[in-house]
Amino acid sequence: MTDTVDTEVAEAPAAVEIEKRYGHPVTYSRGQQVIHVPREQWRAAAEELFEDNWTMLVDITAVDFLNFKPARSLPDGITPERFEVVASFVRFDNGARLRMRAQVPADDPRIDSLYAQYPGCDYQERETYDMFGIEFDGHPDLSRILMPEEWVGHPLRKDFAQGVIPVQFKAPQEGSNR
Amino acid sequence: MTVTPDVEPEDVIEDGQALGVDPVLRQPDPEGGQLDRLPRRDAVLRMSEVQAAEQEFAPLADENDQTMLVNMGPSHPSTHGVLRLMLEMDGETVRRSKPVIGYLHTGMEKTGESLTFMQGSTNVTRMDYAAPLFNELVFSLATEKLLDVEIPERATWIRMLMCEMNRIASHLLFMATNGMDLGAVSMMIYGWREREQVLRFLEKVTGLRMNHNYIRPGGVAADLPDGWRDDVLQLLEMLPPRLEEYDVLMTGQPIWRERLQGVGTLSPDEALALSITGPVLRSTGIARDIRKDEPYLAYDQVDFDVLVGTYGDSYDCYAIRLNEIRESIRIVHQILDQMPKGDYRVQDTKVTPPPRARIDESMEALIHHFKIFTEGFKVPEGEVYVAVESPRGELGCYLVSDGSPTPYRMHIRAPSLVNLQSLPHKMADGLVADAVASISSVDPIMGEVDR
Structure with a gap:
């Protein structure tokens, strides 16, 4: 076991190349490529990846860093915010993977939807909206997907307590024989 | 039948604007490819559940062309659990869904x-309850990547053996439910019967039929029990003739075909755009298998071999899964030969509790055991994404x-x-009876869908 530091700006030629090509800082997390994109350029970056034959957007999710204890290690020029949206891309021609991360502030939780380039993000963006309350601009049907539509709050936020929400079943009617 | 007054019928079908589609969202393909129909037919009837519930009938495209919203599920025998589908029906034909x-x-x-990293695998195993070992595997691989530990060779091969057995069990379950959904009821009994044999082996090794942890x-919880090799060989001998029987019963049978x-059907372009993976993607002809591409x-x-289909239809999905059982059998034979x-x-004492016998003789071992089970082991800071082919x-x-x-x-x-x-695309413009075939060929496990 090593006390690996999450983010080291790598010197490997591949990283330099990706950094040069997309113009965003690249870091390595346990050997996996991560590209840090400002929130405003989220869709533009995805467009570039799409043009560059990244075949599939396999996964999109978010992390709430509200009570994350250690110092966040992000490359220079990226300010840590409460939320982070994470998208994973894969290309089929050489099996490479790339993770795209963007910081989303708590007071304005919104980011562009990648639906235009990768329609496969539909359900997972809805899930992220449902669980974190991050709005995806340009998503055609941004509604709750797992929780009931009238649900208040976003369960995977760190300030959403666990186990204090009463189960939403109706109490048996007075006088019913159950 | 009433038309909602504020909806102009033409708009609805022309560009879907009345139902909330942003028309600039996806420009039509300049080549006129299949992808420009994605937003219109895509995973959403662009209405929320509440709006849809208020609406007695879907907006009309034409006075003579009347559609109706029909609700299928969530308790429906062929939706594999609690999947609910809103179908826009035009007679017997499904339009959007x-x-x-x-x-x-x-x-x-x-x-x-x-839950600690140590307890985590008992949580994730309950997600895809037809293939629980894969959930445990992917969680363990991710944790090990964070820990930066290398697991022993035998543990790797045991994991492979168990996962391939689980893949066989899962695909046999698909054979059973697919047959049941489409009226081949004897196939249901056959599939369950064979799966039971495989589960018996899993139970012998792990102690449980499902949710193994x-x-x-x-690594893995325990070594393989005595006589495991004979059990596996017995299964590998039993299965191939049964699969031939399936071929006679279904594959070559004109009614089934x-x-x-x-x-x-699903086109390769649609499948890629929609991030479809697994047998459904392979049925469209794209040879993508993480076991092969990123071993x-x-x-x-x-x-x-990675098996691919040609047409992306339900038959290809069926045939791929049937033959993936054969490929898994082939893999298991090689695992038997190479098991180290x-x-x-x-x-690594930081991750692994001391063996039971040590606890009786050493106070340190007892403390260590206690600490690791009450606190768990610390995992260095970081983030990883690990994928396996379930x-x-x-x-x-x-x-x-x-x-x-x-x-x-x-x-x-x-x-x-x-x-x-992929369901709205597979079902669009097909009969409602064929919708059942589409659901079945995607083989969704609702425990994993909803988590």
């Missing part, structure tokens, strides 16, 4: 944030650790959830 999910949502990702960070061929465990040391000797879990497609695990014994965030990329997006 929207899967409505969440009936089985139990907040397992939230639960995962309060057998693959854990650092007519029922499935050309039903629920994990020791899949680079065994020989197997050695430890079944890593001998029987349903790419199963991924995204883990964020803050250096404590519990994951800060645990996210599972569920193939069933993403593959469900």
Whole structure:
């Protein structure tokens, strides 16, 4: 076991190349490529990846860093915010993977939807909206997907307590024989 | 029948504006490819559940062309659990549809944030309950990647053996339910019968028929029991003749072929755009298998073929899964030949509890055992995404650790959830009876869809 530091700006030629090509800082997390994109350029970056034959957007999710204890290690020029949206891309021609991360502030939780380039993000963006309350601009049907539509709050936020929400079943009617 | 007054019928069909589609969202393909129909037919009837419930009838395209909203599920025998579908019906034909999910949502990702890495595998194993070992595997691989530990060779091969057995069991379950959905009821009994034999082997090794918690960070829970080799050989001998029987019963049978061929087709472009993975993607002709493309465990040391279809229809999905059982049998034969000797879990005292016998003789071992089970082991800060090929497609695990014994965030990329997006495309402009074939060929496990 090593006390690996999450983010080291790598010197490997591949990283330099990706950094040069997309113009965003690249870091390595346990050997996996991560590209840090400002929130405003989220869709533009995805467009570039799409043009560059990244075949599939396999996964999109978010992390709430509200009570994350250690110092966040992000490359220079990226300010840590409460939320982070994470998208994973894969290309089929050489099996490479790339993770795209963007910081989303708590007071304005919104980011562009990648639906235009990768329609496969539909359900997972809805899930992220449902669980974190991050709005995806340009998503055609941004509604709750797992929780009931009238649900208040976003369960995977760190300030959403666990186990204090009463189960939403109706109490048996007075006088019913159950 | 009434028309909602504020909806102009032409708009609805022309560009879907009345139902909330942004027309600039996706420009039509300049080549006029198949992708420009995505937003119109895509995973959503662009109405929320509430709006749809208020609406007695879907907006009309034409006075003479009347459609109706029909609700299928969530308790419907052929929706594989609690999947609900909103279907826009034009007579017997399905036009647009929207899967409505969440009936089985139990907040397992939230639960995962309060369980230690050591307890985590017992949580994730309950997601895809037809292939639980894959969930444990992907969680363990992600944790090990964060820990930066190398697991012993024997543990790797045991994991491979168990996963391939689980893949066989899962595909046999598909054979059973697929047959049942389409009226081949004897196939249901056959599929369950064979699956039971495989589950018996899994039970002998792990102690449970499902939700095993057998693959854990650092290795596996226990070594293979005495006589495992004979049990596996017996299974490998039993299965091939049974699969031939399936061929006679279904594959070559004209009724079965007519029922499935050309039903629920998906084009390769659509499948890629919708992030579909697994047998459904392979049925469209794209040879994508993570075991082959990004080998994990020791899949680079065994020989197997990636099976692809041609038409992307339900028949291809069926045939691919049937033959993947044969490929798995081939892999298991090679695993039997190459199974190494050695430890079944890593001998890193930070991750592994001391053996039971040591606890009786050493106070330190007792304390160590106590600490590791009450606190768990600390995992260095970082984030990883690891993916494996589950029987349903790419199963991924995204883990964020803050250096404590519990994951800060645990996210599972569920193939069933993403593959469900293909349903509106597979079912569009088909008969409602064929919709059942489409659902069945996607093979969604609702426990994994909702998590």
